[in-house]
Amino acid sequence: MRLGVQSFGGGMATLALIRRAIVDDHRWISPEDFARYWxxxxxxxxxxxxxxxxxxxxxIGGAKGVCLALFGLLFPSVTITILLTAAYAKVEHAHLIVSALSGVIPATVGIGIFTGGQIAWPVLKDSWKRGLSPAIVAGSxxxxxxxxxxFSHHLPxxxxxxxCAVLGALSRLPLISQRADVN
Amino acid sequence: MHYLLYFWLFLKASLVSTGGSGNLPSLHDDLVPRHWATNREFAESLTIGQISPGPTGLWVISLGYLTAGVPGSLLALIAISIPPLLAIVVQRIYRRIESHPSAEGFIQGLALSVCGIFIVILTLLLRSTGLNVKSVAIAATAFALAATKRIPIPAILTAAAIAGIFL
Incomplete structure (x- = not known):
């Protein structure tokens, strides 16, 4: 178990790697269970x-399984992250690094803005399918x-x-009656 | 620096987040006014989180290191490990709430506001680390390249590093 988990501690497409390891290779859980868990x-x-x-x-293994799985996933990647950061902190003032960062930081911002939109997109689309007013609620x-x-510097x-979460929950309340009508 | 408060701020940020970088708004809000972290450190740790293996959410480990050394990164590690344990609790109560539409609405409202704030903070990060034609052009190019979904993130970041050196 531990070895299996550790082996996929690395890699960027970690979710895909994990799925392959625990569903396809080791058959620890079924594909349906995997989708439900996700x-x-x-x-x-x-x-x-x-x-x-x-x-x-x-x-798979109760409390012991949880500890082993967490350790297996986190130990390699956390170690590498700390080492990378430490290495970076040593060289951050070198001229070459400073100029490389002047490109990497804006790129991170660009990628991050895309990711933010990408995560919000299915939620917005889902509300649009449900009708105009849910779409307006979600958009706003x-x-x-x-x-x-x-614009507010004092609002935590x-x-x-x-x-926003409570507004989202409240905006769904009238739907209960509508769904009951459909049924 | 007060370590207990430091730990609590990381834990709180992780508790009100969904997904890996969702804790950014809350952390930014708490650490920057206390001068425990700078905008630059946020930008740097996000970058390292993109490069290093494992979930990108581990960027906070990097933030912990840059702001408080190894103890900082270990506190950050413990803080991000606790909230996902709630998955076991949620799994048990899930059957009772899954049919309730407002449960989904709550999560969706949270996700939307995390993304909205996330984008605003990233824009602020860009402004505080130097806003000029070059940085905006690189950010826009990286956005476009990420949007194609065909180019791996490390490749985009490498290209950006080269652009930073030669432009």
Whole structure:
């Protein structure tokens, strides 16, 4: 178990690697279970991949499985991350590094903005399918939260996040009756 | 620096986040005004998180190291490991709430606001680390290359490093 998990501690496309290892190669859990676990961890705070590996570890070996799975996933990648950062901290003032960073930092920003949009996109599309008013609610939560962050310097981010979440929940409440009608 | 508070700020950020970089808004909000981290350190650790193996969410390990050395990165590690444990709890109560549409609405509202704030903060990071024609052009190119979904992220970052040296 530990060896299996450790072997896929690295790599960028970690989710794809994990799926191949635990579903296809070792048959620890079924493809259906894997999909269910993934949907579930999307609703849990924190890094989704960690949540997934915790559920898999729990299913295979209980508390011991959870610890081994976490250790296996985190130990290699955390070690490498710390070493990379330490190496970077040593050389960060070298001229070459400074000029390379003047390219890498804007690129990270560009990639990050794309990723932010990419994550929000399915949610926006889902609301659009549900009708015009859910789409307007979703769009204004997305843009409104950005504006709130950009223009209010005294409002804690957590307040913006949680109020958007509560607004999202409230916006669905009338749907209960509509769904009941359909059924 | 107060380590207990430092740890709590990381834990809190991770608790109100979905996905790997979702803790960025809250951390930025808490660390920068206290002068425990700079905009530059945020930009640098996000970059290292993209390059290093494993989930990109491990960027906070890098942020921990840059702001408080090895103890900082270990505290960050513990802080990001705790919230995903809730997956086991959620799995148990899931059957009761899954049919309730407002549960999904809550998560969607959270996800949308995380993304909206995320984009604004990234723009602010770019402004504070030097906003000029070159940096905007590189950011826009990287955005376009990422949008093709065919070019691996490390390749884009390598190209950007070369562009940074020669432009």
């Amino acid at each position: 949907a579930l961890v999307l609703m849990v705070p924190g890094i989704n991949l960690l949540g997934l590996i915790i559920l898999v570890g729990n299913k 939560l997305f843009i409104g939260s950005g504006i709130a962050e950009g 981010v957590v307040v913006i996040l949680l109020s």
